[in-house]
Amino acid sequence: MGREHMILGAFFFNPQGDNRMSWRHPSAPGFEVFSFQYYRDIASLAEAACLDALFIADHVAIWDTYESNVAHYANARLEPITVLAALSAATRHLGLISTLSASYSEPYNVARMFASLDHLSGGRAAWNVVTSGMNEEAMNFGRDATVEHAHRYERAAEYLDVAKALWDSWEDEALKLDRESGQFADATKVHRIAHRGNHFNVRGPLNVPRPPQGHPVIVQAGSSNDGKNLAAAHADLHFSMCRSVEEGLAYRVDFNERLERYERAPQSLKILPGIQPVLAASAAEAQEKREILDSLIPERLGVDLVSSWCEMDLSGLPIDGPLPDLPDEGSYNGQRTNLARLKSFKAQNMTIRQVARQLSISGAAPVVAGTAVEIADFMEEWYRAGVCDGFNLMFPVMPEDLANFTYHVVPELQRRGLAQSSYSEGTLRDKLGLLRPANRLVLER
Amino acid sequence: MGREHMILGAFFFNPQGDNRMSWRHPSAPGFEVFSFQYYRDIASLAEAACLDALFIADHVAIWDTYESNVAHYANARLEPITVLAALSAATRHLGLISTLSASYSEPYNVARMFASLDHLSGGRAAWNVVTSGMNEEAMNFGRDATVEHAHRYERAAEYLDVAKALWDSWEDEALKLDRESGQFADATKVHRIAHRGNHFNVRGPLNVPRPPQGHPVIVQAGSSNDGKNLAAAHADLHFSMCRSVEEGLAYRVDFNERLERYERAPQSLKILPGIQPVLAASAAEAQEKREILDSLIPERLGVDLVSSWCEMDLSGLPIDGPLPDLPDEGSYNGQRTNLARLKSFKAQNMTIRQVARQLSISGAAPVVAGTAVEIADFMEEWYRAGVCDGFNLMFPVMPEDLANFTYHVVPELQRRGLAQSSYSEGTLRDKLGLLRPANRLVLER
Incomplete structure (x- = not known):
């Protein structure tokens, strides 16, 4: 399946922007980051510019190991699934990507949440599967310190196997709702998954019908070897961090090899590197913004x-x-x-x-500062070189830098035919050029 | 704190209505119960009639022990937190009550969800705390059979202690957002909860600021001795099942005694018995509806x-x-x-x-069938006798019976001064006449 344009997603962890200190910036929002209106306005900006998705990252703790962290860092935030569920009612096309940790939750509960969000949004749910590596997180869930890295990823892979089987536990045609005969469901198409593994025993079936997308879009970020293997096995989108075209091309080649081991075609995994676009009239202005x-x-x-x-x-x-x-x-x-x-x-x-x-400045995403033309040039170069399928846009100060990007850079990308000017119909998978997954429980039958 | 009118909440577990076979009724909805529009329309009906809350019950399994269950019973449904988060964006006043099991989830995750829903909705979140008693549920969470009854309730009580402490972990005045000095939070007002108990070890603090209501409204349903003690210790609203004024009065007396053991005033716990109101022009028509x-x-x-x-x-x-x-x-x-x-x-x-x-017909809630005047008479009698603070309305066929109730019974109750004709301002607690809880971590200081 093809896709003619870049995939563009607007990302944030701190709702004030993707710099550790964004909240202190004169243009940053204040207490309104704890109200729905703030997110609705961001989603409206993104949807007006035909961006593909809003992506909310998450941790399950505050960062407080050192005393300065609580005093100065913007540790408080809303929980992303509830924010995105609320936004599903206020948007029509935008993909809704939520981070949720596979380390300290139950696959039955999480599979239900994403299936439900997918139904509510008409097929726009996406799950960024992470493992929780902070000690602060472990201590909120009965542990003294974080779980060993490889073990977290082994659990996450099994977690995804369980979640996917649960999404498949109601076949697409299982629901009958035949009032006359009294047949609500075709019982031969509703399956217990009977999963027994190292980390989970889950009988199923789920109590939510198969999601409109079959499975919500699976996203993976983080570029450890374990993380990339998890993406190769399970993900539809991968958020990468890379610094140059050469690095990006090598990264893509490496991923294609990993995908081949799982008998997957390169186009089944879209790679979106993070960039920090900062619109500025000149190099001096960009430098000044950064210095502030x-x-x-x-x-x-x-x-x-x-x-x-x-x-x-x-x-x-x-x-x-x-x-x-x-x-x-x-x-x-x-x-x-x-x-x-x-x-x-x-x-x-x-x-x-x-x-x-x-x-x-959070993450290793390159700051791309300049005029709309310069930013579009950068993005065009990476995209045309085959480094990526689009970008994960990380704005230093929200919503200002997002607004500037949608007002100035998106039209420039649209003029070049690189960004979509309208949404195509269908689910998020359809829009992104991703196949709807076959039902594995049917295939195994 | 007083409240002049009955509290009225519209309840459902099956979105098709509160009869096991509602889905087969000629007026019942079809596949639209898996779309947001269905719930938005129900919420609009409820809000147009100034009902206090929409209450969605839940299980974490399908009912499939017997073969007939899968074929005939309406086992598939959406997950309530995501539905209510979406509805928070489409409503302004309606309380949003979600069931969530304390048996197979983590208090840190659940406290975050409800805190976030409370912020998004401007203080309208409520949590119906249940324990999961079905074997089908246990088997989705690594167990072979359900947990012993008393153990479930002991866990639920500790779960609520943890959740309340997490909601209190950011004091109301903790957030500063002082750009000038760089102080995001007053670190002396952000607390680790350091909970170590029989069921949970949770360090905290939460990563969501204290909810607008202090704590979301806590709801408890189910009238076992353990259940009533949990309500007396923790709940703001209790959904009861009773069959007569005498039974209801004795139930209230019993509850007042339980509340006294926790040094709580009777009015701090609102009791709402379930009733099934079915509007019918005559006794014969009501009987016919029931027989269908x-x-x-x-x-x-x-x-x-x-x-x-x-x-x-x-x-x-x-x-x-x-x-x-x-x-x-x-x-x-x-x-x-x-x-x-x-x-x-x-x-x-x-x-x-x-x-x-x-x-x-689900539950033991009495069917109150008759004309609008007769249904209002029944409700007025119970309310004026002091049996209850309002009603949990369980409609046999949704949305038809809810619509009939709001069009015909609510105006009759309003004429009698028993139901509100407009919403008062403030959070759900304010509207229900419930106090905003003091911060226990501050009190203990």
Whole structure:
């Protein structure tokens, strides 16, 4: 199945924007991030520009290992499934992507939530499957520290097997609703899944009919080896972090090999690298915008942020000195994408202060600052080179940078034929050029 | 705090109505029960009539122990939190009551969902806390059979302690959002809850600010001794089943005694008995309506329904013979409210066929059939006698019986000054005459 245009999704974790300190920016929203109207307005902006999806990331804890975290960091937020369910009533076309952790929840409950959201939204639900790597998260669910990395991913893969089987437990044709005969369902098309595995025993069937999309769109982000294998086995969309066309092309080749191991075609997995588009009239203005944000991180919070990423307390070290020796990946249970990033900073001999400033901009997504034409040029180059199927748009300050992007960059992309000017009909899968999954319980019959 | 009018909530478990076979009724909805529009229309009806709340019940399984169940019973439905979150965007005043089981979920996740729904809806979220008693439910969560009754309630009570502490973990004044100083939150007002109990270890704090209502309204239904004690300790609303003014008055007295043990005033717990209002021009028409529904239950499904309630397979017994000896309450792990009802049928020497027909109308809620004046008379009598603070309205066929009630009975109640003709301002707690809970983590300081 083809897709003529870039896939464009608007992402946020902090609703104030994707810089650690976005909330302090003069244009950032205040208390309204705890009200529905804020999200409705963001969704309206996105839908008016025909963006494909709104993507809300999530953690199941606040970040509070260091004292500065609670005082300065925007830890409080709404829960994404409820936000997106509310938005399903206020939007018609926008894909609704919610992060939900497979580490501290039950597949029966989560499969129901996404199936229900898919019905309510007419087939627009998508699930970004993550594992929870923070110790703060583990401690909210009866543990003293996070679960070992490989174990989390093994559980997530089994979790997805269970969820997919539950979505398939009512065949598409199972519901009859034949008033005359009294047949509500064809019992031969409603299946117990009888899953017995290392992590879950789930009998099924689900109590929600098969979702309009068959399965909600499965999203995976995070580029550890385990994470990429999970995506190759299960995901429809992958959010990547890459810095250059060369890196992106190599990444795609690597993924195609992984997909082949699961007998999947390259086009069955769409890759969307994160970028941070910042509209500015000139390089000087872009630099100034960036410096305003960089200046907002309190020094102590910056150091504590680096400490969190290393899983080592750096507060005793000189802030203008080098990073200490970092843990090996094999013994590191946090987010390995983060550790890899720190190692590259260390290789560049960056000081703790410099690293803190780098980390104040979330993730490794490249900042693409410039005029609408320059931003569109960048996106066109990556897209035409075959680096990606579209972009995961991470805006430093919400909703301002999103609004600027939709008002100025999207029309430029549309003029070039790179972005859609209207929505096509159908479910999110249809719109993204993804196949509706066959029912595996039927195939196995 | 007072409340001048009856509290009126529209309830459903099956979205087709509160008879086991509602879905077969000629006026019942079809496949649209899996779309948002169906619920939006129901909510619009309820809000146009100034009803206080929409209440969606739930199970975490389909009912499929007997083969007939899958074929004939309306087992498929949407998940209530997602439905109510979507409805929060389409309503302004209606309370949003969702059942959610404390048996097979994590308090951190559930506290977040309800806190988030409370923010999104401007303080209209309510949680009907249930324990899951069906074996079919247990088997979806890694167990072979349901958890012992007392154990379920002990877990539910601890679950509520944890959820309430999490809602209190951000004090009302904790959020500062002071851009100038960089203080996002006053760290002295954000608390780890450090809960260590028999069922849960949860560190907290929650990552959602304190809900607008302090705590979402807590609802409890089910009248076992354990259930009533849970309500006395924790609930704001209790859904009861009673058959007469005398029974209702005794029930209230009993509850007041239980509340006193927790140092709670009687008016802090609102009691809403279930009734099934069926508008009919005459007794004959009402009887005819009832008979249509009664005639819709397939014989085999009726027997299997009684078998489920007894937890004994009755298919070998003569359908026109008596019920067998029933289990003792102490050894019965299912819903004890159900067992008690069967025992009263047995005491009346009813046959299995007669019991099956009784059970086809869900629950023990009295059918109140008649003209608008007669239904209003019944409700006025119970309300003025002090039996209740309002009613949990269970309609045999949705949305028809709800629409008839709002068009004809509500205006009659309004004329008598018994039902509100407009919404008052404020949160659901404010509207219901319930106090906003003090923050227990502050009180303990």
